[in-house]
Amino acid sequence: MDRRTMLRCLGTAGVSLLGGCLGGGPADDTPTATTDRSVVVETVDFAVLGRIDGQQRDTATVSTDDSTVSVTGTIWGRNGCRTAALSGATYDQGSGELTVAVETADRTAETDVACTQAIAEIEYRAVVSLSHGLPDTVVVTHDHGDGPQEVTRTSGQ
Secondary structure, three states, X not given: OOHHXXXXXXXXXXXXXXXXXXXXXXXXXXXXXXXXXXXXXXXXXXXXXXXEEOOOXXXXXXXXXXXXXXXXXXXXXXXXXXXXXXXXXXXXXXXXXXXXXXXXXXXXXXXXXXXXXOOEEEEEEEEEEEEOOOOOEEEEEEEOOXXXXXXXXXXXX
């Protein structure tokens, strides 16, 4: 079979397979409260508040108001050349969960950086502005280069 014939056959088969997936379902389907939520992350402000030599501390506290989630925390870096950075703020519509992910990053690109060899405690604040309400759950993760680890989970905001 030549390539054009094969592609034509695959295209026809693909459209046939997708036919059942493209339908809207019965007209009397009503959305559930979870799927009807349209919470969207609008903006995220992230700031490093300070650095001190210290211990391997991972902490985070969450507070909310009408349309924002604020996370204040401490992440540790292996030395004074590390800083905190926001790696993401994502909202999962299905679970109603906002995840704020913070990681350590290299700060040697900053000018005139002198690095200590001690563990660094890095304080940070992340403020996430949301549209259409607040999430059901907020999860904060920290990543020191070995994969994200959950630090805080709050429900019932």
